[in-house]
Amino acid sequence: MPELTAAETVRAADETVHDIGAKWMLDPAVSRHGKELGYANPFAFYFAGRGGVLGDVDAEVVSAAFGWFEPGFTRAMWENGIAVAGAREAARRYTTAFTAWGEQHLPDDRRLSELAGRVVETAAGSGLPLFAGWRAEPLPESGPARLVQVLHVLRELRGGLHLVATTAVGLTPLEAALTHGGEGRAKFLAWQGDFADCTALKPLRLEAEEITDRLAAKVYERALSPSERAEFADLVEKAGSAVLS
Template sequence: MAELTAEETVQAADKVLHDVGTVWMLHPETQARGAAHGYPKHLAFYFAGRGGVLGDVDAGVVTASMGWWNPGLVRLMWDRGLAVAGAREGARRYAQACADWATDHLTGFAGTDRLTELAEKVVSGAEESGLPLFAGWRAEPRADGGPARLLQLVHVLREWRGSVHLVATTAAGLGPLEAILTNEGQQQARFFGWRDDLPDCGHLKDRQVLAEQTTDRLVADTYERALTPAERAEFADLVRKLGDEVL
């Protein structure tokens, strides 16, 4: 039976989980669902939905919990999103949009039940201290089963690594804009709402490398506790197949 170390599991699965989550969140059908609920911009639905698990908080709390986004953009879209239905209802609608997208696009995926079972183990085994966005999404109700529950768990896993990485970048001494520029570059910084002249952060690249290493280590610790070596190999293989289905 094939086996994987926890570190190998990180390398095999985490980017795919991130990218699958990105697809459903940015998909035109998700944007259309937000518009149908009355959200004036797709980012208003994104922030009110994704950040809604934090409750009725100031936009600064959302910025701090998500990381990397330009604070002015977060405040604008958070306030617009909350004006539609409030934070908790926004989160509920966003979770339903995730479930609906999965039903539309993942019905028939052969690995649904087993990947759901393994993902549940990882989600349950992760430490939530210092990770409010992950903690909020882990506490949300999920669909009873099928592709809807699976994609909701993928979303929770994405929030887990993202939250861990935010802690790691902060610990490495990187500010939000510096974390983007030393990793994905100027184009991604523009996507995250940064509009002024962008600084050269090449001299901070070693901090970004350290942050990635720290993130991988912390995530691997959970894979080590939550899954056996054989389960890790199965998990990574099913995540790969899910990626093949979506990406």
Template sequence: MGEATVTDLEQTVPSVDKTIHDIGAAWMLDPATSARGKEAGYENPFAFYFTGRGGVLGDVDASVVHAAFGWFEPTAVRVCWEEGVAVAGAREAARRYGRSCAQWGEEHLAGLDGADVARLTELADRVVDAADGSGLPVFAGWRAEETAPGGPARLMQRINVLREWRAALHLCATTAAGLDPLQTVLAAGGPARARFLGWRDVADDAAADASVVARRDEAEAATNRLTGAVYGRALTPAEFTEYAGLVEKAGAAALA
């Protein structure tokens, strides 16, 4: 018998996945990341974000990026993608974005004990390798990217891959629940979040109705089941407990 039961895993997965999401969001939204983008030729930080994150998809139309990302207003994606691609192309943008991720990790995960960094990277690698990339193009793209050789830089790059994995699964789950991107955003974050993601015409009192909220909650639960199933394949119950504790430590370091 392991240290964690199936029920323990189901209860812990949402917290673990949220911490991974929050670490990735902290990197993407950090002014230092925007500054690195500017140094790399991207005057518009959103152009660096869209082209950098989506560059693993290759030389595609903006509509493909919108389909893979899911939550953004389509015109906003097109404007930022086309501006970013003009700098150095899609694949080079991804490489530059990946390097900025590594640099952020070196700065913000440096407080972790070296043994913890190595162990969390090892466990994260096993989860990433166990996940099926079918229908998850951004995740699969980042999983295939070259990483730093080790240390906090590589760990942060693996955290980014894990974040893309859950985000892609959640997009699949909300689509399967019959929700379009704007409905999902309104149900999860309301009008302010929708406007941040480019939906400029959303009214202050816009809200998802009860049926939409219920379907979004069902999609959230489905996403947790999907990630939990992979955790269960990749790690023993004891290893998942260890992984959850190390993710918590990484979050404490990165989000301080």
């Protein structure tokens, strides 16, 4: 039976898990679902929905958890979104929207749900509020809806670890954006104005990526055996092929 090290599993699976999440987050169908649920602004639905697991908090808390968005934009979208039905209800409605997407696009892969769920349960939540908040949310009983939600929680794990890493190496949120995608990335995250040249900071960005990979690998090492890691990576690849081609 093929086997993978934990580090190989990170390289084989984490990017695909991220991209599956990005696929549904940017899908107009999810925004339309949000509009039907009362959120005319898709960004307000995103901020209130994704951040709603944090509860009734000030936008500064949401900004700290999301990490890289311009804080003023985060405040505007969060306050717009929670005005509809509150924070916790926004999270529930967001779940309704993205699990509906999962039912249409992902396979009913119970084994991948099981293995991904074990990774999620094994990870420590310290310093990872969005991950911990989403892990605490109830899961659908089975099927593609359960799979997409488990993969979302797994994506929040990687995102939280990376935010810890970029902070640890000394990058500000704006510097983290500029060293990963340049001005286009910064503008996507709602930063404005004249941007500094952050070329000299790119080694710190690479260091942050290495730290993130190392932290993620520790979770895979504890959660899955070498053969299970290979199986997990293969199933993630198949799920990715189903929705990313």
